[in-house]
Amino acid sequence: MSADMDIDINNTTPTNDFMDEDPPTVDEETNTVGVLIDELKHEDVTLRLNSIRKLDVIANALGVERTRNELIPFLQDSIDDEDEVLLALAEELGKLIEAVGGKDYAYHILPPLENIAAVEEATVRDKAVDSLCHIAEVLPDDHLTKYFIPLLKRLTVGDWFTSRTSATGLYATALKRADASLQEEIKTLFSQLSKDDSPMVRRAATKSLVDLVRELPEDDVRSILIPLFQRLSEDDQDSVRLLTVEVLVALAEKLPAAETKSDLLPAFTALANDKAWRVRYMVASKYVELANAFGEDIVRANFTSAFVSMLKDAEGEVRTAAASQVPGYAKLVDKTVIIDELLPCVKSLVTDENQHARAALAKDISGLAPIIGQDATMEYLLPLFLQQLTDEFPDVRLNVISNLETINQAIGIERVSQALLPAIVELSEDKQWRIRLAIIEYIPLLAKQFGPKFFEEKLLELCMSWLRDLVFSIREAATVNLKKLTLVFGADWAKSAIIPEVMKMTTDENYLHRMTTIFALTTMAEALTPAMVKESILSTITEMSKDPIPNIRFNVAKSLETLIPFLRKDDSTAELIDSIVKPTLEKLSTDQDVDVKFFATRALESCGK
Template structure:
């Protein structure tokens, strides 16, 4: 093989790794496995890894990706026997300043370590661990703490002794960050150590860390306590950990107490039942009554879990009084956390105690002013329902729910409406129909609009919960009956409800139940009803168009109703009905345009126009090759007519197709886009094809044009090329009037290319080449008028002017 060709992949990598653009360097790192495969294991070990080791000085994002890639790189170097080669670059990455990079490097080292044999571990991994542990800067020592647990089991006895001593030095390091990292990894390291060394070496380290002056170190020892306690017997736990645990519960830092509260169930299970029953109940009660709300919140989340570890009498005498106090806690977060967990006590206490002690607390939380508290208590009612039964639950909680639903404050009513679907899920359809169905329907007649609006949304959510059949039998008949109510507000609510429910039911239900009511309300005497009917029809069109059986109803019933409303005397009714018509026509036009683009691309299809007359629908196809569309003796146009008629459900002989030749092909963006597409498919160079299109457009009289081709034009990396000529506007209404745009996709061997053509049309008063109206900022400079030359001044008087004659003086 040619050496130059063989070196090409590594040359690409080196060029991109040294590129100024961070994204290119990042992409190069992500392709390391591809480059390694191309080079082979030998050259990857000899050339690639040394190069990467020298490229450590880079952006943090690049180093983070590199640290992750190296963890899965062993197979590309020839297998585990060469895994130690990766230790050097990862050691350098483990000592950088960015925490995320160090953590990722430690993670990768922990992946590689189990692949090493004992010889590699002693020769390469242990010296790495020592260098990091003795590093001058705290970053290397911090990373070292996370590497002891992985290699400890594979090391020899002498090396294990050294590792324990080195880890102990890190636990008493002068830098708090190192001690914090040591506390984080102490639990994992403890699980690898034998029980003898656990008691003699690890527990003293835990004692030092648990009494550290920094609370950020002390709080991390809580998880260490759990990990170590799981390895000891209950008696040993009582000997070594009872006092440290009590000290943590009474720690001066609320962050430490928070960690204890958040992990209290794990701690209790780890230390054993005896210590939990005899010593931890008082500690848990102390956390439930803590001065800090954050601690009480964490402790509230542990109530059901801790209650499972003690007897029922302890719960009633010690824990339940604290729970009752927390129901009225000043912190809403404490109450919300309690509401989420309090139902977990019901299976533990049983039916009688739940009814006596917990139900009053449920009622109190259900009336809480904070929404999350109410939501949490309702979301967990299923647990209580399984214990005390639906009847007892309905007798106790249903009156409170009904009371909230009928509250004088409309915001309270609105809040309970939001929880009804969740409550329905918890209680079931039978209970809902019997107890809450009438309540939900009553909200549709509420005096506050926000309540009526929320009630319609509630009906849709209930339909999604219980199904369409339930809605068809239970809700829809009642809603439709309101459509004939004398009060227009009820009829308005009917429109809102069926519009909201239409997407949740099937098109058949919409056709059989909803559509007749909508068409009847088209002639309602109230203008507000009529324009909301127009908005409802706009929402129903996409629903009915989804099903081939109901799609013809759009043209048969909905569009005629909109046409009738568009001729209404009320301005608002006309506006919304015309808007709905535009939407309906837009959907049809988009589907028709897509159909012709696919069928007539080779014939130079350039657009379509639809004209609706009382007798038929006329479709004018604009193309550059009309003769191909017509076919021999009009055969092709008849085939297209039949296809359109069947696809869009037109009645027979009600649609007719015409072909119209594009007058100015160079000013049609679709035609030029198709032309460029076929040039590229035929192998014409991108630049040559684009310049040819630009030149042809400008020669046709366009004011400006822009051609953009994007994709894999040359190499493997995607890029975009833009070709611009003339004048082009990019914002405002003139872009809609003067700029013709088309987009196509070209499928080539190297991938898909995107082609976009924009043409700035000229102003043409005749409307043939462009819009009839000029640009808003167009200034016309008038030619100066020709004025008559100014002659010598003359008198305007009609009488002859006699010049005075000088008279000589007469002598006396």
């Protein structure tokens, strides 16, 4: 900041807002404020930013009058050129209403925000607009007319597009607060912005139309906003036209069905068939939202053909967006329309050349099952599910499996298990460890669907193999998976099916596998009873305290520290803390390895608590 701030820091009066449990002395407070004021003028951006973040401290120390007369003018005269500082300043200024004396004096904050609203960086301008709207909400009516409306006009006719862009975000607040005598002028000014030579301004005006639709009465929407929308929806810039899709939703929600059909349906048809794929993409991504806004009667008669076109669009991005809308749109049309018109498109998308379109369909296709019923699902969807489960793109297979519960509710897991299991096995061996990690997260869901017997026969061995994976994150997830399986099937099942398999790893030659055994048993303990911890886990853990690898020994100490609370839950196991756990930890606390000694000593402290 280039300007100097002539503030006598020795003339600051503490306020209650600045007080803490141990209030600073006058000298301490004066020094703090002085440092912050110096930082406001410092060349270092970090220091200026620090001071901006503490504007409330400075303002509280100066008092409301000096904040209005000295601090705000200083900030006004020394607008920073660093975007990061300006962003913070725009945010903090909006919080100073009370610091300048409340809503009757809030207009003092408007000038610096007006300057910031005209800078080049869009995020800074947006934050300034937010703060301006916040202040406008609390200004007295006469102050709104005297200070805020002139500010709005200045920004609207500014030489730079940046100020005109910011102005568009203020109109909804202005119209909501302004009296009738000013509203016509405000509406006229906004109309000018919607015709601005700069596409950036027209884009901003289009975004703001959504808020205006919600604020203005229906008569104004019909007479003013619909003509603006229709002109913008035909703008020569596709970046403007695509933003009118959200405006179309807001208008359709606001107007009666008859007017929606006569005034808005032509615009919808034009946008849905726009020459620019980005506009069609925006329509496709909001298709269900649009359909709900227009209403079922209009949708059934006019929306399906456009939707089918999007599902077959030449651009993969449009097909991807449309694929995600299939279940939502299917709820609004007859079953015959789904089977005769939508499902053929769905079938084509299953083998679409764009992998993202296939993945989007796989994520949402299961939503069709409860809509069309069991018989139609078996006839039309099941073959598609099975085909997706063999897709070369892993995300497609994962998306099908992640929505398995919806499929099960419609047709039952036994009908897809034969195709499902090979896909799971293939995913579990995928070379990308994140894919393997993702499939592990779905195993408890599969377990619940399959039941313990089927799961034990088909998938238990796979779950145990993950404990030996080369990637630590996979081994860690595998231990958590065993705990979740215990919660699904019960502790008794885990005692007979899982724990014996885990125990086999205690003698594994690879020390990482032995260490994973400790992790697995410790994690599973949370899902077992104290008696089971005593019978199945404690002896194995303590025996591993003799392992020659220090990493194993200190993880034994950490495990015992974790198990102590579980043992305390039951009187029959609490005595084991003194008889087994404590002696084991005392021995480890004399270990030659410093890490083993540290963790054992820490665990011993838990024994005494």
